[in-house]
Amino acid sequence: MSGLTEQGAAAVGTAAARTKGLRKVYRGTVAVDNVDLEVPTGAVLGMLGPNGSGKTTTIRMLLGLVTPTAGEVELLGQKMPDGAAKALPEVGALVEGPGFYPFLSGRENLLRFGAAEPLLATADIPNAVGTAIERVGLTAAAGRRFRGYSLGMKQRLGLAAALLVPRKFVVLDEPTNGLDPAGTREIRTIIADLHAAGTTVLVSSHLLAEVEATCTHVAVLNQGTVVAQGELSALLEAGSASLLVTTPEATAAVDALRDQRVPARPTPEGVRVDLTATTAPAVVEVLVRAGVPVYEVRKQRTGLEDLFARLTEASSAADLAELDTLITEEAR
Amino acid sequence: MSTLVVRRAPITRVLRSELRMVLRRPRTLIGLGLLALVPVLMGIGIAIATANGEEGGAEGLAALVIGNGMLLPIFALSIAMAMLLPLTGAMLAADALAGESAHGTLRGMLMAPVGRGRLLAVKAFGVASVTLIAVLLMALTGIISGVLLLGGDGMLTASGTSLPFLDALGRVLITALYVTLQVWALAAVALAVSAFTEHPLIVVVVSLGLVIVSGVLAAIPALDWLDPVLVTTSWDAVSEVVRDPIEWGPLVEGGLRALCYLVIGGSIAYSRMLTRDG
Amino acid sequence: MDRKRTALTVAAAGTAAGVAGLVLIASPAGADETPPVLPPVSAEALVQSVIQADVPALAGAVELRNDIGLPIPGLPQATGDNVARVYTDGNGRGRISLKQGSGERTFVQDGTTTWLWNSANRSVTKFTGGEDKDGKDTADKLSDPATAAREVVELIKKDSTVAVDGTARVADRPVYQLVLTPKPTERTLLREVRVSIDSQTRVPLRLEVLANGQSEPALRIGFTEFSTGAQDPALFTFTPPAGVKVTEGAAKDKGAKADQESLFKSANLKIVGEGWDTVATGQVPAALLSAQIPQSGERAAADVTSLLKRLGKEVNGPFGTGYVISTKVGTALVTTDGRVAVGAVPQQVLIDALGQK
Incomplete structure (x- = not known):
């Protein structure tokens, strides 16, 4: 299901x-x-x-x-x-x-x-x-x-x-x-x-x-x-599996997260952190411990298009299962 | 929500709408027009041939129709029975299911909803009515052009007797009904084919193929045992109508044969309609 | 899926019912019925009753079935076809309608006049005058049915075994079956001739000719419908349709008779043998053999010899060279010099007959 x-x-x-x-x-x-x-x-x-x-x-x-x-x-x-x-x-x-x-x-x-x-x-x-x-x-x-x-x-x-x-x-x-x-x-x-x-x-x-x-x-x-x-709202919520961190020290933030094996990448708006394998509080904790100044943390609303692309491109069974768990969990 | 009950549109309303639609279809109108012309053209041809004194050489009904106007509709119908009317029936049946399926209108009817069995009945009604209209139209133009072009009051029968006008009219009517029934039989088979495909042309080709193959099989003496089950076997029996007294045996047998084909075609079409994807 | 099963059931049931109906329409009613039980009758008594019987007012349809193994133009092939309808009022007036495709030839005897209508050329031929003399002679002979029957049976018995072989149904009426079997000494192709006689009216309803080695009759003519009772008097009158020219038939008929007689004379017709192995021999003008005969349909005309070659096989013997045409019920031999022998016999009997000349 x-x-x-x-x-x-x-x-x-x-x-x-x-x-x-x-x-x-x-x-x-x-x-x-x-x-x-x-x-x-x-x-x-x-x-x-x-x-x-x-x-x-x-x-x-x-x-x-x-x-x-x-x-x-x-x-x-x-x-x-x-x-x-x-x-x-x-x-x-x-x-x-x-x-x-x-x-x-x-x-x-x-x-x-x-x-x-x-x-x-x-x-x-x-x-x-x-x-x-x-x-x-x-x-x-x-x-x-x-x-x-x-x-x-x-x-x-x-x-x-x-x-x-x-x-x-x-x-x-x-x-x-x-x-x-x-x-x-x-x-x-x-x-x-x-x-x-x-x-x-x-x-x-x-x-x-x-x-x-x-x-x-x-x-x-x-x-x-x-x-x-x-x-629709719940799905969009569930689909936004990333966190946008606003910080002046983007490079330090990305390094700190990658040290903890959390995928992250710098973007013009800030550091985008993938939440697939972790949670928002954990990310904030990592950043604070590393001494990265955090101005703002906000869940990224990816929009339906993003969700759709991810759902329909994740064609392998493993990906689907993963997504499934994710969506189910998030919806709770 | 489980309190929903079965509701259907009044059947007469649906039948009327079907008939109106079929009679608006350009192909139907062209077909009817051409069929109505057949007796007229035959009448003109025979009148010219008679005027030129070319009486010899004709056989059967053709020999009898000269100066015998009331025979023209019967002659024309028996000629059209060979190919034109079967073609008409097959075309109507082809449009009824295969054609509508291709247009997506069959889906619209199913979603209305018109039940699948009822939808088949409605479509069959459309085919049957227009077939009857076509035959009656031919009979009418045949009578008019026969009386005007070939003359003669009443009808000279093949048995050498002369029938008064009203009796002659009765004979024309019997012919029309018999021919209609035979075309219905073929159209029922065509309708069954029509239920299996979305391509009207396939229906026409298969139906006319059946007519042609039946004709070929009937012509092979070694396959005479097949004759009773061929759809075309009783088509010639039309000529019994012009004998006096009428020999009903072949006509009744032909009618029963047509009914058998109606049952076969109808049941296969119904069976396919039940499971057909809309 | 329920719906699928319903669909299959409907299709199967409907198709089966339809096909069964088609087959049923074709099979003659009562074909499998047990033979009716009728009081036993001797062959003589049966024949006598036939001769004695007056033909009642009746209407019937006659079927001709021919399976003799040679196409005869104008006759239907193996399948039975109603070829004629017969009506009579039992008092000498009658009507016979012969089907010719969608056309018809009609004979009407209205008591004083015989009318012949042919729809193909829309002609009416009229024969006036009483019955012909030959008919009267026959009638006189038959005035004593008992004697006639005995004579007939005696005549037949010379070469045949006559027996009443049970009963059957023809045209839905119980009939006695009179069977004539050739005596073993007869050299014929025929196995038996079977006449079905209506048990009630004693009118022969069917004649079947069975050839050796065939289970189905090679030739069968008989009623498929037969009903007695008063007929519409209008059937026995004929008014020539307006605009149709009526030919007086009598005079022309005499001429034709004379023609026929002269033809007979020139044909040197002879009967050789008697009984079942009777052979008719004769002579046709040699010119005829090379004559062109028009063929029906679109095929080109062919001369008689090439037609013979096509239908028969060439044989040689004391008579010279000829062509043998064999059918299931008879054989014909035509020699190249124009001699002809015909009979319901094997080829050798024909050759013998020609040799007796």
């Missing part, structure tokens, strides 16, 4: 979605293996991972589109894929790029998908479609054929389809693909609105800034497994 185990245990029954030991093999290729994912109700969970890390496969299994080779999926308390008829009406999703009929206009496409929505009364469909189009800013292009849409417009229409009905859970797979900065901002607003309305949101993205800006929780996938998950 990686990440905040105890939180998961405490959240029984309150997860909007949960997977256990999820595994999918496509013709001998393992796409996803042993994924234990938990999306707490009301959270905005950002799913991070490089291309081919299994994000989309996991989402497709979550939505019952793909049958797992092994493991269990629970969506809104329903076992998937068998509970699809119960869970999916409450779920809106934009997966793997929007799928629409190229020969129909945006509005006609939404009308068609509206007709299939169990939660929409027949009389309400045109209204719901109009509202959704407005919400994603497609009003001007709603009458044009989908064939002629730009990538960003297609993405917006996909979002509109996911939001046709008020949902309990919204899944957005790479929602900002093809959007300009303004569009990206709009998506961010929409996600924030959904969050404010109590909707659980799962966003997969490779744009870390996106996730950092909009998410309350993060799950990091790499090579088909979850390498870290938990609250």
Whole structure:
């Protein structure tokens, strides 16, 4: 188990979605293996991972589109894929790029998908479609054929389809693909609105800034497994495994630490000390004993990007295990 | 959250939406238009040939259709049965699952959610309705162009009797229904293939391959024992419709054969839909 | 995975049901039924009842199955095909529809007139006048069924064994099977001829010709559907369709008859032997052998000799050189000088017959 185990245990029954030991093999290729994912109700969970890390496969299994080779999926308390008829009406999703009929206009496409929505009364469909189009800013292009849409417009229409009905859970797979900065901002607003309305949101993205800006929780996938998950703030905390020491005698400080086999290096802001094998008080003690003047000691917030890079680059099993322990410990 | 209950969109609404969508697809419209033209072009061709006095040489229905307008829709349908209508059925089936899968719209339907079994039923309904529409359209343009171009009130049957207009209309209707059923049988097989792939072209190629291979197998005397299980075996039975009295035996047998293929194609398609990745 | 198992079950069950259905459609109903139990009857009595029986009003479909080992143009091959539908009102009016692809030839006897319709060229030929004389003669002969039956059976018995070989079902009706087997002295290719006679109406429903060494009939013609009862009177009338020219058939027929007779004379037709090993010999004009005959389909025309070469094998003997065409039920020998011998016999019998000349 990686990440905040105890939180998961405490959240029984309150997860909007949960997977256990999820595994999918496509013709001998393992796409996803042993994924234990938990999306707490009301959270905005950002799913991070490089291309081919299994994000989309996991989402497709979550939505019952793909049958797992092994493991269990629970969506809104329903076992998937068998509970699809119960869970999916409450779920809106934009997966793997929007799928629409190229020969129909945006509005006609939404009308068609509206007709299939169990939660929409027949009389309400045109209204719901109009509202959704407005919400994603497609009003001007709603009458044009989908064939002629730009990538960003297609993405917006996909979002509109996911939001046709008020949902309990919204899944957005790479929602900002093809959007300009303004569009990206709009998506961010929409996600924030959904969050404010109590909707659980799962966003997969490779744009870390996106996730950092909009998410309350993060799950990091790499090579088909979850390498870290938990609250964003806790993870960032855990990931900041370095200490920044401000001192006029940087060289002396580095020497003193290296004598004690603590990795350290001088940087323009100060001495950066790696905390992987030691703790902050120990570092301060070493420095004080060596007579190095210490003006300021501060934990370095590395940011998601750093964490992500470290999580996904630590590909060897040993590194992963080490990271795992580290994150678990720090989270406590 | 475990209090969620199964909810489905009203099926008639989904079926209507499906039909509207299929009938908006440009390929469908072009196909329907071309099929509707077939009887007209045949009527013109026969009218010109008759005017030039080229009556000899024709065999079977072709010999009978001259000056016998009500036979034109039946003649046209029996000709289209050989390739054009199977092609239409296969194309519709190919677009229904393989094509939609490639567009990602099948995924959208599954996520709505439309249950997998229902989705197959909806898609099959779309294919079946448009097939029926295509055949009825051909019958209609056949009747109109037949009466206008070739003339004749009522219908001269192959047995040498003359049927009044309404009876002739009934014969055209029987032909249309029989032909539709046969195309459905092939389309069911095509739909099963369609459930296995994302490439519509594969579906069309496999389905027409089946028709062609069946035709070849039927032509080999040593393989006559295979005839009863070939999908094309009963396609010729259309010509029974123009006998008087109608010989129902081959038509009923053909209908049952088509039903068997519908069961086979339908069950394989359903089985694949249950496990297919969306 | 449950779903996977369901899926496999559905696919397997559906496919199995469909294929079983396809096979069932093809197999004739009641093929495996046990033979019906009928009161025993002697061969004479059976034949007598057949001769005595009036053909009732009936409707039926006739199937022809031919497996004689030689393609005959116009006849269906090994698979059975309904080739005709027969209707009669039991009072001399009747209708026969012969299928010709999607076209049809229809004969209608409406009591006074016989109509012949051919859809291929949309022609109607009309034959007026009563029954022909030969028919009357036969009718007179058959007026005493008991005697006729005895005569027929006696005639047959000279060369054959006649027996009632149990019962069966033909066209879903119980039938007696009358079997004619050649006596061992007969030099023939045939093993037996089997006639199925409807137990109720005593109408022969099926004729099967079985050749030596074959388990399946080489030739079979019989009803696949047969029902008695009043028929729609409209079936026995024929009104020539508008715009179709009607040819009076009688005169033309006489001419044709004369032609045929002169052909017969020139053919020097002779019957050699009797019984099962009867051989017909004759002469065809030598010119015919090099005549071009039109071939069906797209193949080029071929002359008769090359056709003979293709179908038969060359033999030499006291008669000179010729070609033998063998089928399961008969053999034909055509010599290069135009002599012909045909019979349901092996090749040697034909050669002997030619030698008797």
